Amino acid sequence: MFTYIDPTVRERLLDQERLIIVGPDGKSVEATSNLDKSKGLISVLGPIPLPLIKAEKTVDVSWYACVRHTELSKVEQLAEELRGGNRKNSFANLASSMAVNSVLIMGDPSSWTNPLIRVHSSCLTGDVLGSGRCECGPQLDKAIQDISNDSQGGFVIYMAGHEGRGIGLWAKAATYILQDEGENTYQANRSLGLDEDSRDFSDAATLIKYFYGNKPFRLLTNNPKKIDDLKDKGLETITPIKHIIGVTGTNREYLFAKKDWGHSLEDKDISEDQ
Helix, strand or coil: CCCCCCHHHHHHHHHCCCEEEECCCCCEECCCCCCCHHHCCEEEEEEEECCEEECCEEECCEEEEEEECCCHHHHHHHHHHHHCCCCCCHHHHHHHHHCEEEEEEECCHHHCCCCEEEEEECCHHHHHCCCCCCCHHHHHHHHHHHHHHCCCCEEEEEECCCHHHHCCHHHHHHHHHHHHCCCCHHHHHHHCCCCCCCCCCHHHHHHHHHHCCCCCEEEECCCHHHHHHHHHCCCCCEEEECCCCCCCCCCHHHHHHHHHHCCCCCHHHHCCCC
C-alpha cells in the first residue's frame, strides 16, 4: 500500500510507531518485505489530531487511517470472480481490499473498561450530502456526540467499503431508482442480483482487538447481524445499545424494511419523527 511513498518516509513512520501492521488477532506484526498479505493484515497509520466541529462544539479526536494489505493481483482475482458469477462475498472482499477505513478515538484508552463503540458503514448520500432517504448521517453525528460525552469514551470505526451495505455507490444509486418504483431496500438489492447485505466486519473486529482488546464493550447498533458477525470473529462480550435518530417521513418506509429484515426496532421507534 505504501509503495508510492518514499521508502525513507515509510521507514520513519515505522520507527516512530505511527505506521503499524496488525494481524487478524489484533496484535502488531513486524513490517518486513515478505509479509504474507493473504492473512488479512491491516496497516494502521496514526495517531493524527483531528478536531471535529459538531453542533458548534469541538470534539478532540485521534484519527487513524487503516487499510488492508492486499496485492493488486488479489483485487484483480476478486474482480474476475465477480465477473464470473461467483458473487458470494466478492463485493465485500473487493470493497474491503480497496477501502481506507478510519478509527476515531475519543477519551483516554488507558482508562477504558467498557467503552462505547460505533462501527459505522460509509454512506456518501447520508453522511456527506445529508440525504433524508436514510438515517446514516444523524446516526454518525449522534455516535460522535454520545461517545465524546460518555464517561468511558470510546471510538468510531468508519467502514469506507460498506456503501450500500457493501454493494458500492454505483449499485446503490441503481437501487434508489428501483426503490422509487416501489421496491424496498432489500428487494432492490436482490433485483440487481446482489446480496441483501454483503458487508464484511472482519476488519472492524481486528481494529477493535487492536485498539481495545477482547474485553467487554458497548456497541451502538440496532443490527443483530453486526453483533453476530463481530462475535464470530472472536469478540465475546458485546452489549448492544439502541441507536435511533434521524427518523423522518422520507425514510420511515426504509426503516420499516430494516425492522422487517431483523433490526432491533419497534413500531414505536419509527412511527414518529426524531
